[in-house]
Amino acid sequence: MKRSKDTFKLNYQYRIVPNKQQSVQLNEWLYKLCRIHNLMLEERFNWWDCNRSPVNACSILVTHLPELKEQPSYYSQKRATHWSRESHHHLYDGVHSQVIQEAIKRVEDTFNRFLKGDFKRRRSGKPRFKSVKRYRTFSFPQIKADCLTVITNPHKRKNGEARRDIADINLPKIGQVKVIYHRSIPSGFTIKAALISRKADGWYITLTLEDKSVPSLTSPEIEATEDNSIGIDVGLEKFWTSQV
Template identity: 50%
Template structure:
């Protein structure tokens, strides 16, 4: 199992200067390697209306793949000696990053989905470099030993779990300073809880009136962190727009704006983790709708949907449930608000109607009705149709699917 812990770095002023210089050099190398790939791509293709056997092409050369670009790194250090101060594996990771980006552009990812044309990175857009391998004992007390860089102070706000080994380390520059992300590995697989309590199953309905409503009629208020900070963000944004482009004052205003946006994102993330902790402390199985969040983000409700951060919340909920040996069950979202949770009949209602009233006598809040339907659909799914809950979970534990144990 892999998990990631992020810590705050406290480099000295001299170390901060070196980190900035490393990022600048790695950004230049990334753009150079990406340009080399684009040059080959443009020079070795023919127009769709020309026969490749008779049309004129320039002198062809081999495709600059991952290995051929890695072989250019020793020559890079000879022609540009200042690259010698960067650890070799950090430079190799830049080559890998270019490969992944360009392959996704030409071939697509594992699902066949292709991304857009890769863009060259501006200096302030290249913020992370990675050590693909870390030696055992690299973290001593509150110091991390980074190869060819030295020891840097780390704010260890939580200890490394027992049995976990540090495999990868990444240094990231954010609006308020540098951060260290450690990828930790534990070869043990978390066991799914064998004896779920049937009374500890709940369904949650995500909404914009309330952040979520459970099938037990419990609600969590939506915080709207972005909307509450819009006034402050508007003031700083005006300050940025009024400063002269390229001036130090404008750069300082941009940094201030970035810090404010990060503050909003940190508040939202903290709210998500606390809500997940509350849910998993009360329930063994949590069911939720399979929402098309990207589609909802293109509607007139886009600001409210993105401010709620549903996708991030569901990702955190799934990962934390796996670590705790619990289950998160996604269900079909079709008509969860329209169907009656009492008799199953469809009761059409528009979005502004917040009360569900059925001829069978079932009357309750619209979101509560949807949460009960979500819970019922989760219980009816095949994973919970065994004679007992224990048998169902034991069968899942014997044959885990990759999605159930995937970590972000």
């Protein structure tokens, strides 16, 4: 569970059962996204190899310094006029545009953690090119709130208990996919994004749920007085000074 400024966010994972045609399409998307991932990473490595040498590492009188190239960014790599769109247009056909943009964003985040580190300045290892077997996830950063359809199962179990509800989710360019709806979405939460994962036992979807009705927490203003204030004297055992 994650709480932003005025909202709560939850991640619920369900198993999905795509049909044979949808399974082929999902595997084809993973193959194309893996190729796009490697192409975007290759372009960034080419820039890094040509621009990582500092000026004071070699003599400018002996070694020729090439012209600096512009660093590839998320916005430059996702443009439709990018070189990879022209020479590798078959990788972009049939795949949702936002899914491709999210895959490129993952490359940028991984490469930035390698160069600059995270918010604590901790750098990760050098990004690696991925094979098709190691590329297992893709995400829809935006998805309609009413994409999930849940129908109450009219049948009962032998012991009289109600069976699990029947659910389908409408994924862009994929269609209606059956969902093993083992737990219901809490009231007040809406679906914001979806992550598709291929695992050893099948396909799974992780839904990002958001609730904007959660009130913001504000700390009460308390005026310090003699009645509600406490003074603590820690004491001093050792005191050390030095003169320069």
